[in-house]
Amino acid sequence: MKLGIVVLGAGFGGLELSTILSERMGKNIDLTLIDQNDSFYFGFSKLDLMFGRRSAKAVKHSYSSIVKQGVSFHQETITAIDPESRRVTTDKGIYQADILVVALGADYNLEATPGLAEGGNEFYSFAGAERVREILPGFKKGHVVVGVTSTPFKCPPAPSETALMLHEYLSHQGVRNSCKISLVIPFTLPIPPSLGSSKALLKAFAERDINYIPENMLESIDPLQKIAHLDDGTELPFDMFLGIPEHVVPEVVSQSGMAVHGWIPVDQKSFKTSYPGVYAIGDVASVGVPKAGMFAEGAARVAAESIIAEFNNDQFLLPFNGRGSCYIQFGLDQVGRVDVDFFSGSSATGIYHEASEALVDEKASFESSRRERWF
Ligand SMILES: Cc1cc2nc3c(=O)[nH]c(=O)nc-3n(C[C@H](O)[C@H](O)[C@H](O)COP(=O)(O)OP(=O)(O)OC[C@H]3O[C@@H](n4cnc5c(N)ncnc54)[C@H](O)[C@@H]3O)c2cc1C
Secondary structure (H helix, E strand, O other): OEEEEEEEEOOOOHHHHHHHHHHHHHHHHEEEEEEOOOOOOOOOOOEEEEEOOOHHHHOEEEEHHOOEEOOEEEEEEEEEOOOOOOOEEEOOOOOEEEEEOOOOOOOOEEEHOOOOOHHHHHHOOOHHHHEEEEEHHHHHEEEEEEEEEEOOOOOOHHHHHHHHHHHHHHOOOOOHEEEEEEOOHHHHHHHOHHHHHHHHHHHHHOOOOOOEEEEEEEEEEEOOOOOEEEOOEEEOOOOOOEOHHHHHHHOOHHOOOOOOOEEEEEOOOOOOOOOOOOOEEEHHHHHHOOOOHHHHHHHEEEEEEEEHHHOOOOOOOOOOOOOOEEEEEEEOOOOEEEEOOOOOOOOOEEEEEEEEEEHHHHHHHHHHHHHHHOO
């Protein structure tokens, strides 16, 4: 009998997990991979899209090209998950799993921040990034605020990258001198575990005249007056607000009862939930690391190892180590990298690799290698 695995979500985590299981036990599995979309895109490609560097078509990778032993992809919307019975309902059918893996990522709740939907622009969703791409060319002067509304949020360096890429975009448009850029983030340092990365970013902000507002978040927006109210009481007038909205589990996850304090709790080493045979990986789970593709991928490797070990009655030998790397886009031809370690010491640490053209190539091959492996 083949092992019936149902993987919910074909993002970073779901794709990596399905790929490993196909490679290692393709003959012995019947794996159903379900996603509501017809294609995958990398999180960072939303920034490329927003600043007009790449088209929507160029950053989307169609799930129809997934051909893997033991794996079948279904484009369906998941409407209910029963973790006790490992039964999943979609808009097209019902699936019963021996092993269920929840990899549904994080959604956004714009309503949590009064005025954000009316007076601001979120750019963390694909549709949001596309909307900003449409309005940016018309922006010739004024104050742009890039601001975080709550924690946790995906890819902690992304707001800083956005401010730097915005500077580059406005400079190329020839309007930078008529524009002011402010960046509102909740931390003291742009990348708290890494002093080296933070210093490099603070230097880049200073050189580019980006107004850095640390230890603060957006509380609300007055859409008529165009004023951002920060949580320390500061009022920040703006002409364009680029917001990072509150992150939440997808509704189907919150309805399943699996989330506790906002996210699905898992065993930090194996990504098993408290429900037998049910794993949760990536942004949807809470495990003490940032919400980032690199960590979702790491979680997928560990969960896959655990599934394979149990199937073979072997010992599970690859507990999650809380390590990962994030690229930091300083501009078109400058990318830095931070290697972070969340579990080894008493607090998280991060080693910075200075921005260079070599890291531009490394980031590009990171993307192309996943594309080749997953599709
Ligand atoms: C602007 C931006 C920049 C980023 N830059 C980086 C970066 O440089 N490096 C990095 O490592 N990370 C980056 N990230 C973060 C990264 O994209 C996410 O952390 C990563 O995608 C999480 O992987 P995941 O598998 O948990 O979820 P996702 O990749 O979000 O996948 C979840 C999948 O579940 C599907 N889904 C959800 N609900 C349903 C439903 N009801 N039915 C069917 N399908 C459903 C979705 O369609 C989606 O495909 C960035 C994110 C953003 C927004």
